Amino acid sequence: MSDIIAAISTPPGQGGVGIVRISGDGSLGIMKKVFSECPEDPAPRHVYFGHVVDPDKTGPEAVIDEAVFIYMKAPHSYTCEDVVEIQAHGGPVGMKKILRTVIRNGARLAEPGEFTKLAFMNGRLDLTQAEAVMDIISAKTDLPYTIAESQLEGSLGRRIREIRQGLLDVLAQMAVNIDFPDEDIEEMEYDAFVSDVSREKENIVSLINSAPAGRITREGVKVAIVGSPNAGKSSLLNGLLGEERAIVTDVPGTTRDTIQEMMDVGGMPVILEDTAGIRDTQDQVEQIGIDRSRKALERADVVLFVVDGSRPLSDEDREIARAIRECGKEERTITILNKEDLSALSGEADIGEILDDPRVIQTSLLEGKYLDISVEKVSQEIERMIFAGTGSQIPSAVVTSERQLDALERACEQADSAVRMLRAGEALEICELGVHSAYDILGEVIGEEAGDQILDAVFSRFCLGK
Template identity: 40%
Template sequence: MQEKKLMDETISAIATAPGEGGIGIIRISGEKAISIANKIFRPFAAKSIEEYGYRMAIYGKVQDEQGKIIDEAICIVMNAPNSYTCEDVVEIQCHGGSIVMREILSLTYRMGARAAEPGEFTKRAFLNGRLDLSQAQAVMDVINAKTKASLQMAMSHLSGGFSDKIKAFRNDILSIIAHLEASIDFPEDDIEGMDFEDTREKVKLLQDKIRKILESASTGIILRDGLKTAIIGKPNAGKSSIMNLLLGQERAIVTDVPGTTRDSIEEYVNIGGIPLRLIDTAGIRNTDDIVEKIGVEKAYSYANDAELVLAVFDSNEELNSEDEEIIQLMDNCPGNVIVIMNKMDLSADTNNDIISEKIKNCHNARIRGIVPMSAKSGEGKDTLENLLKDIVYGGHTDIVESQVLCDARQGEILRQTANLLDDTINTIDMGMSEDFIVIDLRSAWEKLGEITGETIEDDIVDQIFSNFCIGK
């Protein structure tokens, strides 16, 4: 009842990003959207927007209650159900200054709209049946996509590719349930093909398909959120130079003075379609400088928290205690580690064999490779890129975007579904009757429905959309 009351209200919000721009959009949705627009927008070539057809760009001016012009703008009207929310929607495209947009938004409130909650436009699209829950979640993934690969994955989910796969799983389960229930309801008919071993094989095949999607979870989450990557090394090993090389710009200060990087620098970079959340840390060494010491402590913290560590060594200097400290830190890092032997352009190679031998004695480190590099010439960058692809894709570079799992909640639902199918197989193996098998299968069917939103509690829906931005 409360949900229906909220849906009856007309909402409005600024739909463009915060800050100044050439164009700003105020979006209004609900049964009063058109009447509110009529009160505040005056077309230059007509008396009201109702004299125009729907889905036309109408040029005019926005006026307040006293007739004072706030801005010249374009108004677009989309009538229900042919809109994003399946409700009457009006978008006012004005100049993108923050003041003018806030003035127009405030005017919509005074005319009867209320402030939209985070994600409420997309939530209404979901509740009105335009999108299922998986597609709705993909909306924010499209907005936040950091590489072409992450955009393709998000668009595949938004287009319904992942939902179709989940719905196919649910239909497979329903088909098995229908067959079992037919044998329960009509035992005298001796339902053709009623074979427990055949049922077991169908359940096992479905379980294998679900587990295959679960294998893509780490890849999907990395493509969506980025691979948290810490660059560590002693001072002047070339950490900042490596970061600048990967970024393709001079982001970090590079000097011959040890301890130049005292605080951590964080940037996103696209490496072969993989978004890396790069963190250039302070050079690790013993120091009496209070500020630098804090930076070194943060470097340890980032290395221990990172999913990937790029450990940078100077290939032209003799191994010293600072290098030994880096190697020890590598051995304790929980994430993957790639060792970079930097300054290969100088060709002395003093440190390579020694470092390689030391690394062999690292018993805990998840070292994925040693890459000779030159931050100056770019040598070794392609090798690093190929290593990253192997880490993220696990060798499966032909992965299908619609089958990539990119959400922790969805992953947990699929894991629980696989476990419920395990219960089903155990029920069959114990020789229990069709009734008990159906109970297990129906639990799995309902659990899968939580991904598309067909069987989900309202509070979970609210929680999901609360993470959206306002105006979407």
Template identity: 40%
Template sequence: MFDTIAAISTPRGEGGIGIVRISGPDSLCILSKIFTPKSGKSIEDLRNFSINYGHIYDGETLVDEVMVSIMKGPNTYTKEDIVEVNCHGGFLITERVLELILKKGARISELGEFTRRAFLNGRIDLTQAESVMDLIHGKTDKSISLSLNQLRGDLREQIGHLKKLLLDVAAHVNVVLDYPEEGIDDPLPLDLVDNLHVVMNTTDALIKSYDKGKMIKEGVKTAIVGKPNVGKSSLLNSILKEERAIVTHIAGTTRDIIEEVINLKGVPLILVDTAGIRKTEDFVENIGVEKSKEMIEKADLVLFVVDGSRELDIEDMEIYNTIDAGKVIGLMNKMDVETKIDVTPLTKIKKWIKISAKENTGIDAMEDEIYRYVVSGQVEDSSEKLVITNVRHKSALEKTKDAVRNIFETIDSGYPMDLIAVDLKEGLDALSEVTGEISNEDLLDHIFSNFCVGK
């Protein structure tokens, strides 16, 4: 924390600009050894939050023509002095500038160390630090919106509010336990019981938002399943608008898992075309069938495709019986020909969409239904509702909810108030884990190891 670090912050490769970032107490001193401003001013005289044109030199040797940004702490990303050298992009130039900076006294940054310093120096909490990585890896507008809300501090503010509610309860409990002579009644006042209800309901809502938030952040694993020749591969091609999967009239053409990602109205949809599920003596096809069955279990959503031009048979029913009713949308394909199917026996599928993958009809209706499934009731408007996307946050909130549930049980059972004090501490500690007020080195190492070197 007391040395100066440096790293290339832009992707490696050829480009118009490459940025080498320096942070730490010696940033300006190191810059003064390698940078000559065109203005002729000394580094000390350059204005804070300014961009300065000049040249990088290694002794008398010209290295590059650059623009240098100077940002003096504490009003910076890391709350330290930061220098960013904007040089010409390319493998060699950026590496030469970085090597020169390291030679003059900086050390190479560890993974995520700039953001880690921002956290350790108190500029951001741990939820905001994690949102930086989510923002970098965001695949859609909606996932980026969730990350920006968290980076803005929405979750931190909510956690702070919950902590205040529990601290009000803890203050009363501590007075009862520490000053019995004051004659304060043991039962909690109604307003403090209301505090506990708010904490319980809020944590419960946040926990429930995780599954939807995770889908928006990481994508909805969507398995296209059905017996051979019902049009699964044609459906995949129709959604992707390209010939990604081989389509023939021969049953069993698809023998392995085909996976593609599309952006469905701001939600990453991970489409998986599976092998047709049927009994077969073909060794290779049988491997694909087993993979398809595994995919049904792992998928967030199953698109169950049946052939509308044929009656239901035992193969359809066997697949139907393996599908969870809570995560399936029924697709009646081949609606461009005479309809012969009767789906009334498939009672656990509440929604059927009629499509023709061959004629590309009904696809929009199907996509609308998939979108409704993903965002139903919880994250329709990510700018209005707080959604958690991190399993670490979910785990900590579950601890808080359990602690509050224990407090209610203690009150209802008439047990001593000492037990309430213990559960209150556990609930408060769990909330502090979310924001990083309570954390350990191993946890921080794990979180920041997922960052790139220059962030």
């Protein structure tokens, strides 16, 4: 008999409703102890109203809270075991009392992710679907949520199984040829193996190529706002966010550190990073902020280069442009030529002298009518750059974790090795090893060949109660 596990499945803090989840053979028996109105034979998927009580007490003191409970009979539950959920008032004190009472009466506290781990171990989810559960919980905008939902439906797992089946067909045909060593293996047979393994290798490469999109949708597009002091960087951040997040003054060097905030652009999470102005300074604190600005520029997916158009280009502007070129970010840079409401002393031609083929937007980040128009133009240009060449279409089967990417890259190496050996006419017994390794490694992605170390690493990311 497996353990009965229990945990609070709703976020900590106050809420209208809180849920304690119990899973395992015997969970219903616990309910009969702690739920005063529990029927002797409750119907699955029905809601029952009553009171959670402490069976060690009597009278009014025994009552912990009014609640409802739902019984889900195995295998028709999240974990494929008997599951009971108690839904009570969502205060932290009451939730903890209910959980402690459940544990005293036969359950143990669940480990992080243990409910989902049971769903995986019992065959309800593969490992990519289990990872998608956490991606759904942590999604902050529509696009990563949509991808996670697709993963939970099994899109990546199905693609992996198709590739594995193709490799398995090759292994089966190789085995036939190996089992009859007295017969010559024709060259056309080797050519067929090369073609089949190469096809599956290209399918693996296609999944590997989806990893950057998976990373961006999971982690967000990193946008660094850079520029000389007092060019309007903080005004741009505040305008994009629609709130006063950064201090704005006429004094150069107000921003001493990087400021990170998230916004939604076309369903994609965008992490805006307002940086300290890059310039020569003797101020030790400001210099630390400038060093961080350079690091933000290096890790950015998109750069917003804010230039004060009301004055000629400064040495700081030229230094920032040089830093953009050195980081290889010219093609990912949008130049914001600010203060168009004032007399223009710098224009697009001047930007063309310091950056190749610049994308330039004329703006005024003053509070009022100019600001809304400018922010809309910048947001549209960021969205165009994010989805350049792809529209807003992201493949349904997307690699969304470093674990998946690592396994796919190793499988690709093994498949490629097998193709090279087949082309060289090596013995099939040798060639078969690479194909078999690729097949096994792909099994790690969906969990069919995953060891305890991989499983522990995946489920340790989960919160309690999921």
